[in-house]
Structures are given as C-alpha cells and as structure tokens.
Amino acid sequence: MPTHFRPALVLLTALTVITGLAYPLAMTSLAGVIFPAKAAGSLIERNGTIVGSSLIGQNFTGAGYFHGRPSATTAPDPADASKSVPAPYNAANSSGSNLGPTSAALAERVKGDVDALKAENAAAPVPVDLVTTSGSGLDPDISPAAADFQVPRIAKNRKIAEAQLRDLVASHTEGRALGLLGEPSVNVLALNLALDGLPKR
C-alpha cells in the first residue's frame, strides 16, 4: 500500500486539475467565443431589460397571454425557511411534482384543472399537457393543441381575430427535430412576445 501512495496522490491531483479545472474553464472560454448568447443562457432582452430566457418557461396567468403548463416548483417559505411554498416556474429551484399515478392529490389537482379548462373552452378536448406538470417545472413549451385551445380566450381578451392568432401559433410551432425526434412544440414566451408585438387596434 505505501508504494501506491505517491502515484495515487500525484495522479489524482493532476487528473483533478485537468478534468475539474482545465477542461471546464477551457470549454467556458471556447463556448463564450463560438456561441456567446447560448453559453450565457439564451437570455432575451427587450428595451434593455432581461425578460427571461428562451429556454425557460414563465408563469403566465393573465387572460391575455398564452399560459404554459402547470409547474410544481417551490421556494422557501418567507415565514419559515425550513418549509417551502409553491412558486411556479422558479428557475432557481427546478423540480417536478413527483406525484405518482395513484396519488389522490394529483387526481384532485388534475380534475380541478380539467374542469376549469372545460369551462373556458368546451369546443375542444382538454390537451393533456395543459393539466400536467412538467419534469423540470420550467418547460418552455406547450403542444400546438394546447396553444390552439387557448386561442378563443386570448382573441376575446385582446380583441384579435381568432384566425390571426391561429396563424401566429402556426408560425411559432416547431416541428420535430430532424423531422423525427421528440414532439412538435410551441415556445410560450416567444409566442407571447410576438403577441405583444402585434399592431394594436
């Protein structure tokens, strides 16, 4: 064992410096040069302030915006830091609901959301992604069906023709990667930014 000590200690130190410092720092410099915006987190600025990241969802609640999926993220309770309170789309504490398929709490939550959405738009089936929380709680996307589902509400609220909104959704729908991988999706923040950019009547 003593004969092992020097090789173990020196090799461990050297490999730690190579893989734990040299590698990530070199990658940080290189990525910052080649893909500066993406390396910095794909942040979006509007009028000089950061309004979010194109990859991170936001908690839209106003009737005039497209809503994202329910989010199960939490934040420390301001009154008692050992407890946590719901804080949807907390991008500093990603998390799913971790409720299982026979959870009464999950069934109750989904039932409530389904009923609310049916009251909002009885014409279309409730899209499953609008009543289920995402794995990260930060899902930036909804399905095209979930965006279409919300069009009547937004049309009414913003006094925009439904057809115009459906065109907007269609132009913001991303197909499958390489036409094959994953599922088609609509980035909610991008869609809402475009919505804000539509000419006012």
Add this chain to the structure above:
Amino acid sequence: MNLNGWIQIALYCAVVLALVKPLGSYMTRVFTGERTFLSPVLGPIERGLYRVSGIDARQEQHWLAYTGAVILFHVLGFAVLYAILRLQAVLPLNPADQTAVAPDLAFNTSTSFITNTNWQSYGGETTLSYLSQMLGLTHQNFLSAATGIAVAIALIRGFSRASAGTIGSFWVDVTRATLYVLLPICIPYTLFLVWQGIPQTLSPYADATTLEGAKQTIALGPVASQVAIKMLGTNGGGFFNANAAHPFENPTALSNFVQMVSIFAIGAALTNVFGRMVGDERQGWAILGAMGLLFLAGVLITYWAEANGSSVLNSFGLTGGNMEGKETRFGIAASALFAVITTAASCGAVNAMHDSFTALGGLIPLVNMQLGEVIIGGVGAGLYGMLIFVIVAIFVAGLMVGRTPEYLGKKIEAKEVKMAMLGILCLPLMMLGFTALATVLPAGLSGPANAGPHGFSEILYAYTSAAANNGSAFGGLTANTVFYNSTLAIGMLVGRFFVKIPVLAIAGSLAAKKRVPASAGTLPTHGGLFIGLLVGVILIIGGLTFFPSLALGPVVEHLAGAAGQTFATGG
C-alpha cells in the same frame, strides 16, 4: 404508441450499434498500449503524468495490488470531494453564496460520486457552488467512470491471458481511460451541447423581469462541460435538481437523442473490446445480444404503459398518455426510451420524473437496476457485471451436463463461482435489507411523498438505485435526512466494492490459469443457445429475488389504479 415513436427507438438502436465497432476498435488499441491517432498529442502529457507520479508504465500489478490501488484512489478522491463540499463557502467561484454542504449530505454526495452512482440528495442550483460542480463533481464524473472502465479491462485480461501473474497497471488504465477515451469525446460534445442551448458560463444567476412583471431568477453555470461527462461516463448526477428534464441540461429533442446515445456508447463498445481482446469478436456480440434482448423488452413495456397513461387521469377524459412529469419537447416516446436507457446503463440521469410514471412504466426502471445494471450497464461496470452472470450461466450449464464448466478456454471452478455469487448477492442484501429497515423505522417512514403502494416503491427505488450505483430516484422521497443520507451511502459503497473486489479476484484467478483447448463437449458461447441461457439465468435470479418486493409496490399499485383507487397522504 405510434409509428414515429417506434422510428425514434429504431433509429436509436441503429446509431448505438453503428458505434460499437469503431469505438471498440479504438478502445482496444488504447488499452493494449498501441498507438492511436491521438498519441502525438496525448503521449507527451501521459508520459509527463507518469513521470511526476513516479509510475513505471511497463510495471504491471498482481490483482491484489491492482485492488489496493483502486481502493486508495477512491479513498483519496472521496477526501478531496468531501473537503471541497464542506469548504465551498470560503472557496472562490461561488456567486450564489452557497453555504457549506452539511456533513451528512457531503458524505452522501461524495460517496455517491466516487461510486459512479451520482444520487442526488443535493439540489444542484440550490446547494452547490460553481467550484463544487467543476472541481468537485466534474472531476469525479471522469475518474469514477475511468475506474469502472479500468476494472472491466482488468477482468478482460483475466480471460485473455494464460498462466499470467498480473492483470495490468491500474494507474495506466485509469490515466488512459481519462485522457484517450473520455476527454477527447467530451470536448466536441460540450461544444455541441452549447450549440443546442446549454449554458457554459461562470456568470452569476441572471435576474429577469417577466412579461407579467414578476422577478425570475435564472440559475446558470458551467453546465455543458459537466453534462457531457455526466452522460458519457454514465454518471447521471445533474447540474440542476431536475437533471436532464431541465431545459438548460437538455434543451432540444436532438440534444436528448445524442445524450441517450452517449449513455450507451462506451458500455456497448466495451463488449466489442472484450471480443477483440479474447480473440473472437463473436463472444462480444453474443453478450451484446443478451443485453439487447433485455433492453428491447424493457422499452416495449415502458413505452406501452406510458402511452396508455394512468387509469385515474384517463377517467377525466384525458388522452395522449401520461404527461405528468414529462417535458413537451420530448413527449412520451423519447421520455420512456430515456428512462429505460438510463436505468439499464447505471446512468441515472432523468429527462422525466420516474416517480410520476405509471405503475408498470416505473416497474421497468426498477427491474433494470435490480438485475444488477447488466443491460449495457455503467461504463465498465456493466460489462463486468454481465461477465459475473456469464460465469454463473456457464456453471449452471455445466451442472446440467455434468462437466467442469469452461469459458473461453478457462476452467470455471469453485473460486470463480463463489466470487461471482458474492458480487450478485450483495445487491439484494442492500436493496431489500435497507428497504425492510426503512419501512419499519419512523426515520424511514417519514421519507415518502406518496401514500400507499407508491410510497413503498419510493423507498424500494431509492435503495435499489443506490446499491446498483444508478442514481436516479423516485424523487418524491425526502432523502436529504441523516437516516437516508447514511444508509443510502452504505448501500452505494457495498454495491460498488463488493462487486468490484470479487471481480478483480476473478480476474487474478483466471489470468493465472492455463488455457484448455476446446473439445466436442465445450458449450459454444457465441450463439443463440448461449444468449438464451444467459438471459434465462439473469431473469430467474432477478425474478426469484425481487418479485415479492415488486408485488408489494408497482404491481399492487397497477391493480389499485386500474380499479380507480387513489391514496391520500396523512390519512
């Protein structure tokens, strides 16, 4: 289930298979000490490392010395990581002002990373500084993976050598695995991930003002460089709490696909290294074939279960499968596939929350780990885990025909079988023993977030994941407690070393044996009969050991859910 989903799965299998031969050929050259196209660049660095460390690259080790080196390397690695986590508050690169990691959590996390488990009791963005992520976690992502590869190569040498006293040099194997295999792939891989949108920055967390005027703090960091090795080295410990479900760890369906490929790439190619080094590539393909059969069966069941969705939610008129805990950009097929890959391969990264999978969809990840992570498995660990089962399968076949079993010209005798059984039996002891303990102690029962059979599954999953060195979780379990942090860490240590040490003992014993020529009575080990025998032995051992525990968890839950029953906590 739909055609597109099956095409994604088929494409995945095709890409992994296409990589087996080129990567296998390259790694064989690396570990037999031949020149590679990277030697002109890496050779001087490698020789420099040996010089400062006082290592003679030509001096090989007896299996006991090799084992001693492995253990010492782990112990020192643990000490370094533990110190960094405890001291992170006073060390640089801590823009979010993270405080020192608590002792039990630091113990758990250090154990978890040196054993290639990467269980997350910590929640990356809320617990760890950038320095802890880089210098602490990223370096162990490399070294624990390199150690796994080294042990697998040592075992292969046991089969490929005859009448030899040594099984290679651990120092050389671990250096070469890091410098020639892991690092050169991670560099372009990191850049690809940044291109897809993963951040790679030392800037502090960004403060955004949302469109509705709320404040949103966005956690950032040197993420891409860690995600690359986390996947390639089948480590799986997330930079963020939500792991590969987080859009910053896995931004697109394409990044998801490449991450899935990188989980299996080295493990699958090592079967080819095995075939090449024992002088018959068909032997490697046979082992890969057995792995592939078990893998496809798992994918079929999980994809079917998730696409059908949960009976309880479907009763509200929802269609489109079980999307609770899944991300829109991946959908059902890519989430189900990822879950099977990550648990088959001892990776433990997740792109969807396994805790919210349907009962049967979540059963397969559990079974994958209980079988000992031999379906491709962790880098290195999967191959040596599978070879343990090969020894048992050959032994069973020998009993059936009344002959001394032999494999690749080596007689398999009492010592090898005993060591193989030790490696196999330590896992259920940890998985089931600790689960039983946690279900009777108050400290254990306070853990589950879900009630009823699902709560039991959460506990079973945790100890299964720890002992199998996987690291994925049914994340609802509150595992950051002194009880869970310490018992899970013990499970990880036993699951790592009580497999590794017997494996190295087998390697030493086999290397010393003479080669016996094949005769008419030798069982061919490259055909369908052998693959069937191997799969059968794995399923029988796994089934007999774990079926009762599965019946109490996922099976009961499936039946209850089908009958519309739900379970409330606190009632």
